[in-house]
Amino acid sequence: MFKDDLHRGQMVEQEFLDRLLPAFHDAYRIFGKDSRADIVVPELGILIEVKYDPASADTGNIVIEYYHNKPSALTVTAADYWLISTGDEELWVTPKGLYELIIELGLDPVRIHGPGDSHAKWVFLIPISHIRRVSA
Amino acid sequence: MRPSEFRQVIKNAAGKADYPSCIAYLEEKLPAEMMELARHTLPYYLPRVIVDLPDKAARRKAIDSIPDVSYPEHTKDFVKLGVQKLWKANVQR
Numbered sequence: 075m076f077k078d079d080l081h082r083g084q085m086v087e088q089e090f091l092d093r094l095l096p097a098f099h100d101a102y103r104i105f106g107k108d109s110r111a112d113i114v115v116p117e118l119g120i121l122i123e124v125k126y127d128p129a130s131a132d133t134g135n136i137v138i139e140y141y142h143n144k145p146s147a148l149t150v151t152a153a154d155y156w157l158i159s160t161g162d163e164e165l166w167v168t169p170k171g172l173y174e175l176i177i178e179l180g181l182d183p184v185r186i187h188g189p190g191d192s193h194a195k196w197v198f199l200i201p202i203s204h205i206r207r208v209s210a
Numbered sequence: 211m212r213p214s215e216f217r218q219v220i221k222n223a224a225g226k227a228d229y230p231s232c233i234a235y236l237e238e239k240l241p242a243e244m245m246e247l248a249r250h251t252l253p254y255y256l257p258r259v260i261v262d263l264p265d266k267a268a269r270r271k272a273i274d275s276i277p278d279v280s281y282p283e284h285t286k287d288f289v290k291l292g293v294q295k296l297w298k299a300n301v302q303r
Contacts (some may be wrong), residue, residue, distance in 0.1 A: 141247050145282065149250055170291065177257050177292040178299055185213040196247065198254075 080190070083126035086159050087112050090124055110152035123153035128161040135199040136160075138172055140183065142195035148172060158205065165202075165209040175200060175208055211244065220248060224255035227263060227272040229285075232256070253285050257292025261300065269293070 087103060091113055094101045100116040111121035130136050136158055139147035151169050158165040176198050187194045211219075223235040236248045260272045273293065276286040 141250050144246070145250055149282065173288060174291065174295040176254060177295055180258060181254075182217050183213075183251055183254065185216075196251070 079126070079128065082128070083124075086126045087124045090122075090157060090159075110150055112153075120154040121152055123151055123156045125156055125158045126161075127158060130160045130202050131162055133199070134202055136165075136202050136205055137186070137197050138176070138200055139195050139197045142191070143193040146195070148198075155210075158209075160202065165205050167205060167209050171208045172200070172205075175204055179204060211240075216240075216244070216248075216251075220251050220255055223248070224252060224259045227256075227259050227268075227275075229256075229272070229275040229277070229280075249285075250282055253282070253288045253292070256289045257296055260289065260293050261296040 091101060091103055094113070094115060098115050098117045102114055104111055104114060112124045113122040114120075115122065125136075127136050140149045148169060153169065156167050156169065156172065158167065179200070181198045181200065183196045183198055185194050185196055219236065219239045223232040223239075226232050226235055232252060233249070236245060236252070240248055256272075260269050263269045263272060273286065273290060276289060278286060280286065
């Protein structure tokens with residue numbers, strides 16, 4: 075199931091890129107484990123992070139990682155926008171918006187160990203209703 | 211260390227408000243291998259502590275205690291952003 079989600083996540087990135095290409099011909103995906111964004115849109119000068127979180131449909135929370143054996147995800151993102159795909163909907167947020175939301179809600183970080191992870195990671199669980207509130 | 215214990219250490223550190231004191235507390239309480247995680251978690255707790263300080267001078271002093279150049283990068287910017295967000299939310303209530 076982990077590999078299915080990983081594969082599906084990569085498909086979501088590609089599907090999104092395919093939607094961009096008719097208008098933004100130079101857009102492309104960035105590959106690599108330590109990349110700080112997933113998609114570049116040179117015509118707009120922006121970087122996009124694509125997050126696929128299908129479990130949020132059951133949990134009601136979006137998992138926002140910030141530390142996974144080293145600073146990661148929200149801590150290191152270079153993306154201007156995050157596209158969060160739950161499988162049912164797509165939400166656009168900025169990293170600044172996510173940080174402000176975490177502070178506003180007074181969320182405590184939690185440690186989780188996802189399938190396929192060799193190390194535990196530290197994340198914030200943000201209720202999807204709040205992400206909807208701040209999304210574009 | 212259990213996550214709940216780690217979070218309590220971070221909260222206690224943040225409660226000091228003065229950034230060098232926060233870091234010194236973390237270094238006293240945590241093993242060295244947890245310091246990087248601690249430094250990256252502290253900015254999520256500091257804003258609320260700073261907003262609750264009794265006056266503007268105290269809040270300004272706490273923010274200014276964060277070095278302009280620090281690790282993690284942009285700690286001061288993040289904390290200022292968080293303080294501004296909480297301040298606006300308080301004003302709107």
